[in-house]
Amino acid sequence: MVTHMKWWGWGKESVSFSPSDKPDLAPFIRTHIGLDITRLPAQPPAFADLTIADPVLPEPLRAALVDAAGAEHVTTDAQARVVHAYGKSLRDLVRVRNHDLGRLPDVVVYPGDEEAVRAVLAAALAADAVVIPFGGGTNISGSLEAPRTETRPVISVDLGRLDRVLEIDADARLARVQAGALGPGLEEQLAAQGWTLGHFPDSFAHSTLGGWIATRSSGMQSDKYGDIAEITRAVRVVTPAGVLVTRPVPSQSTGPSVREMILGSEGRLGIITEATVQVHRVPEQRVILGYFFPTWDAALLAMREIAASEAAPTVTRVSDANETRFSFATRKRGSLASSLVSAGMKQYLRRVRRYDLDQMCLSFIGFEGSPAHVKAQRKLVGAIVARRGGICVGTGPGQLYDQKKFDTPYIRDFLLGQGAMADVSETSTSWSQLGPLYRGVVARANKAFAEIGVTGWIMCHLSHSYHSGACLYFTFAYASPVTLEAIDGYDTVKSAIQQGFIEHAGTLSHHHAVGVEHARWLADDISPAGVRLLTALFDGIDPGRNLNPGKIVPGVDVAPGLADSAGPDSAGPDSVSPAGSDPR
Template sequence: MTTVKHMKWWGWGVEGVAFHHEDKPDFAPFVQKVVDLDVNIPPVGAMDLAELSVPAARIPGDLVAELTEVVGADHVASDDLDRIVHTYGKSLRDLVRLRAKDIPRIPDVVVYPGDEAEVQQIVDKAVAADAVIIPFGGGSNIAGSLEAPPEETRPVISLDMGRMNKVLDIDEESGLARIQAGALGPDIEEQLGRRGWTLGHFPDSFTHSTLGGWIATRSSGMQSDKYGDIADITRGLHAVLPGKVLVLRPLPSTSTGPSVREMILGSEGRLGVITEATVNVHRIPTERLILGYLFPSWEAGIAAMQEISTSDAHPTVTRISDSYETAFSFATRKKSSGISKLVNETVMKVLQKRGWNLDDICLSFIGYEGGRADVSRQKAMVKDVVGKHGGIVAGKGPGQLYDQKKFDTPYIRDFLLDRHAVGDVSETAAPWSKLIPLYNAVRAAANDAFDKIGVKGWIMCHMSHSYHSGACLYFTFAYKHGEDEVLAQYDIVKGAIQQAFVDNGGTLSHHHGVGVEHAPWMEQDISAAGVHFIDGLFSAVDPGQNFNPGKVVVK
């Protein structure tokens, strides 16, 4: 059978890895205080696949035989585990439905192509049989972009790109690399790194997401301030359509009508199967550093981030947490002792003497890359801006903690679900002039929603991904859910947050994509005419609705 590895079917990440709080003494009392949850209660046990009633496959035997002829018997899977793994992504809704044994329409077969020619044959045979094709990368999507429509009666094929995981070529003179779409983040960095290069794209899902998935959802990475979003990084690509391959050469810029490259970016599998992309790569910097900073207020921190974005400094990361997320970060620290504990206590006493309200402190991370002199120059410029806005340098310790924890946060969601609590995220982007009013409106909307469903809830935020005209705000919320109304309660809270985004000048999503989760807000975000444009594009390219139907726009 295939050697492609997947995340565990019932939660985030790999078996044997989970969030633990026993070495974080402040975590349990913090969670008890903010959402009235006792994290020491016995967790729900891990699910057994045998508990699920997996529907029988609805696919003609001759189509399975044709697909097997293309890729070989070892690369066609129809067992219960493979089909369940490819049913959903990893959204809160996906995990709740799995725990509730709600699996209305799962793939009938999973196929693992080895190259573009095999993808072409699979697509042609599937379309000829009027089957549905859902491209699958790492399975980390949290917007409902991977699920088949529940009413779908046609055969559903999950096209897992995991075997197509290689860096094919590096044009060192141009700083371009040609990479297969199924390559996971660690695969890409390992293969590039052997030759001294980096892509520089590190989303939260980095460990379990692929280049093709990043392109299909318009992903952003933690270091996008320097390297750009995936839309900036992607210069050329291949996408397979019935009977042909779309080939976009990796040109630095063009004036060739509406951008077809932009049409594929964010298309979520609705415009064909992305098989490879040519992307910008950079030499691995000689020095990499992330420093922590503290600000007396959220407003001061945001103002500093805006000024840094227009300064001559060019950090890789500019991130600031509001006071609520800062409190959470402090609560997840491991127990400190000796000099470390003394330093922390001394810093807080100094800030109190300066007149800071410790409940309002906001923690920031700013990253630097380049030669030693360049990094020193950038640090000095940023320090001046931070000081101008009342902030102080907190040193390397917080930055090292950020580096250690940056890919682990999704595990906390499973930890909460095991204890009858919801933890989820929503993110947006807006102009600088609207960030603070939008932030305040979202917090108010979320707290009103918590009151409506009768829970003690918590919402926190960080700003990331700075641009010339604005930035991304990334919200995390949590509460203890009712036993029989998990998704009904969730829809009230999530819906209130999403509505507050579009009502206050933000977009429905900055980098998680649309899928089915965010599709109800598309018209408010891009106007009825914009939805008409997108729907017309999908209908023209895929008149039979064979490619991942029902995503992005809802009819």
């Protein structure tokens, strides 16, 4: 049986965030965004109160889907349709709390193998229906929702039954895995044979291998294992032209990379059914250490020097001063983190280390391998940290990091219930641009807060270090009524941050994909010629726009405000379609 997240929010129904054991959090939130979180939160809507449109499913199409997947795996159940209608972006959750469900899929299909996927797609194309592949439903870029104006039948193809590790080639260190495997199940199957994929995105507990590939995901340990584009060595994809199969060779010279075309394709080219991925032996030792740096600039220099050194950590993450203060505010009473901000530690940092505690930054750096390797790596990193005025504060913060690393989305749901908008935007840029981009984005966000008349909070961390640069991950929050009208203010802040990325040589997204949320900046990021290439690719394989239409290339409205907010220079499908094509 395929299980799903709660229809109105993130994660399991039985799990939620509570501030009751975090004594510093309520004062922190009150001080910085003017919100009282000690009151009872607003409850999500009752499902029975939603207005669910009847499905549009012609009988011949329904019969063909039943023939393909089996009657028990084809459903028009109202809650299944709502669960599959959208992802978990802030926009999605605000809308669902206000009974605005958009264009629901008409039917959800759970194929059990690749042949069933082929039959489902063939039936959909014959009926001129829309097909939207669905993994775990964690997407926050609007990649799962059908256009509101869509009048054709919409089919959500849930890959959850395709969840097995099929084969491991120990010599090549490759595994064949079905695309619907969720993170925990995938790691459990690999670990049973002594292997790991090493891919742990924030959404790990509820996202799938196919979803990672379709959105070019990155994981918390990508410094060592690579992001999903590096991990994925071959794919199988059901397309309108047949089953696309690439070979898991180390490298090849066969024209433009077809494998790369599938990475980040968000269902526009077909349905991913299987991938061959790199795997690694479970490391003998794993250690994540905490470090303090006196300033954000010192921390950035240290991360850059670590990337340029012989050190090879698995995790390099550092929070700016604002995120560091927030992290300490979320610590539990009597927890490991409490000792890090004890009176004695503060006195030592101020008097001996000459830290300004308001500027101090917390970092996590991880190491894996044999004990000798870990020891050598720690020594290399320790010397760099010391040169930049940092100090190691032991394994306690690392244990805290491991405990909390998948919990952040639950905090957002809690804040929504209290009357606060909280969201994230991430980018990557070169080491030389990290400082200017960070300062420019923070300035833009604060200007946007003032423009909409709120007291806002923005914080950031660096993660995913590369040879030439790194990812910067921003989180912002402010008090606001959780209404449809309030989305306009959210768009003002989100757009300011995204525009800051473009103006300071960053990409529109490092690992959250394009979807519709980020599509308006696509031409700025990859140039109008790049958009033309993508449009030609999508139109070439899917001239009827049956495969997840409106994603990546801008121009088709999905949620209110997205298409309208595109600037006059944005390159929509009509402006980039090849001569003689028929844009729809």
